[in-house]
Amino acid sequence: MKRYGDHRIPGRLFVVEGIDGSGKSTQLMLLHQWLKAEGYGVVFSEWNSSPLVKDTTKRGKKKQLLTPATFSLIHATDFADRTERNIIPLLKAGAVVLCDRYIYTAFARDASRGMDAEWIRELYGFAVKPTVAFYFRVPLEVAMKRINDARAGFKYYEAGMDLGLSDDPDESFRLFQGRILEEYDKMIPEFGLTVIDATLPIETQQQEMRLMVLAKLTQAKQLRVAP
């Protein structure tokens, strides 16, 4: 079992982080399109998407069975499945792997739910260290406005309603995501996250991202090209 930072594998791993409404998924999608067009063998992996674990998580969320501890552990299980069956084999094969949310999402959310910060870091100790972890920093109000414009209301766990911070979903979202923002800020120096100002125009952010990714790709020797 290799630990965070110990993996020596030819592929490249780029991850995006940020609160809901930060625009990170859009940016990753644009990066994906570009890498494909450039001919790289690129694979996308989404948070909470393991086919083996997803049903349990979904049921737990729907029936609101999850406590901070089981919420944390079931997401780690999902992540482990994707790491063991996708991320590591793909990176070994020399692919470019893109992840929408990574372990830092868990660190921010679980700590905001009162879980022991050191324990969560240990829990994810098997994760591959990303080549670059982009953090899309955005003020809370901007993120809330984007979400409200796009869809009606917040989801139960997304708004941290399980914590009983407030009965009002808007207020609960504000309090919970505010805590998450604080956790992200602490992680910037801890994990060397690359901060992108997510209030800038979409094109500007993408330009910055591509420059940094390109620098890492030109250093790599054994990357796969798309079949």
Next chain:
Amino acid sequence: MKESYGVRLPGLELDDLVGKLIVLEGTDGVGRSTQIRLLKEWLEQQGHAVLDTGLTRSGLVGKGIKRAKEGHTLGRITLSLFYATDFADRLENEIVPALRAGFVVLTDRYIYSLMARSMVRGLDPLWVRNIHRFAPKPDAIFYLRIGVDELIPRAVFTRGFDYWESGMDLYSAEDMYDSFRKYQTALLDQFDRLAEEFSFDVIDARPEPRVIFEQLKAGIDRILTPGVARAAETATAPIESSEAAVAMMIEEVSEERRKRA
């Protein structure tokens, strides 16, 4: 009054727990479930409310694990975390509420089995210990110990060899017998290490179930009846192995004889 192995879970107070947490550990087919059944009946006759529980029975993930195992596609880290999730769910929803209500909780396996299995599968021993550190320390851990040579006939003549109990995910090229032998040997080795580290009460699982039952009863009596516990403590040093106790007895008897002579 209980405490965990070092990690506190939010909203899960342990210091007001009045019940007793009793763990039965041991490898597959060693006779744990028979003993749990006997103990539950006995404890209830004594007037104790009992909760018996085991691994992969949680409402949240019990079914998910079963389904995933049928496909045999779980990675080793994933499997460990799936079990840890299941354990956390049972801990929060069954074990701790029962302990709070003053039940005797009898659990068929605990984190030690989970740790042993993960370590046999090559996971980092430190990581494996750390992720289970939120578990409350039990009042007693009885380890039903058996050697692989005594274990094999039990598997052959009762249930047959099971895919996971034979570690076929580890040694898939071999037949079930070879795989079972190798896997269980490695597992027993891990249990022996854990027994020392976590001070298990080791019980020889080779004799008749009735004999084992009597030993377990005596052990549980010491926990449930403080008077008996004190008497037992002053009477002998902690009974680590019955061999040591027998050796002491022999020593005393021969001392007597020498005096008389």
